[in-house]
Amino acid sequence: MTRTGWRDYAWRLIHAGPQQPVLHMALDEVLTDEVAAGRRPPTLRMWEWPTSAVVIGRFQSLRNEVDMDAARRYGIDVVRRISGGGAMFMEPGNIITYSIYAPEALVAGMSFQESYAFLDAWVLDALKALGINAWYQPLNDIASPSGKIAGAAQTRRRGAVLHHVTMAYDIDATRMLQVLRIGREKLSDKATQSAAKRVDPLRSQTGLPRAEIIQRMLATFRELHGLQADVLSPHELALAQALATTKFSTPGWTAAIP
């Protein structure tokens, strides 16, 4: 496979209004497949959502990661995504999450580790422009002097790569730890998980509203790689709504690893 460059594609941006977490799971699958099939140009999608959710990785055990009683008590949805990696905690406005859907040719010949850093290089530029000194920390984290800022996850399907990233804007760590079970073993090399009440590197280090940071990020992507506003087609939305119902809302998927 010959490697392509960012500028070989006419990148599209999808930044719709708030959508349910389970629909985001489905959109990631549908849009990856649409790019793989050549029906959609490579796309950057920025997420917005109106409700709270825990999103666990493809290979995580539901009961090992999530206190389901607590999730029910606080009205927090629990969903499983199609990529590996760790659990994330989303409340409206607390994180910035985006997905990149690209042909695998864009990362042809790269190791997984190289492809993670490559696909997020524009974000490091955007963060620097916002005054944050950030770097890629293998395997899949973006870090700054004050700790982890973001976590990335990838999966590859039919010749396309899905690369999505969640960045901490202003997280209520107390609530997060009430629903997520963060094991002792996992904490063994993360000294930063102390008694912090908030995890807010982007808010505290930029002093900017979330929406402003997103606009600055999109401006950086546009400048580096080109980016044209787009919307979901009715067909894509219908496919995603169907998958949200038939797959991502079902216990068979969410508890695939109980």
Add this chain to the structure above:
Amino acid sequence: MHGEYKMSGGKLVVADLEVDAGRLCRVQISGDFFLEPDSALDVINAALEGQPAGADATQLAHAVERRLEAGMVLYGISPAAVATAVRRALGDAA
């Protein structure tokens, strides 16, 4: 039985399993690692199913290694890390 292991520079690997008549059964590996394709997880679980509970980490790692198919990619996890998580589930000291 439950064991966890985070390999250095890698991700967390969790093993949940039972032992019946001296052999591993109902083996479920999980964690925040990455596998391509995702069916590789079933292959890893199946490789461990039925292994002797007395098998050491090297033997368990080989059992996993042998079953992995061409084109399967493990990221943040290795057969050795899986074997260590399984041995911990079986009661080996952390």
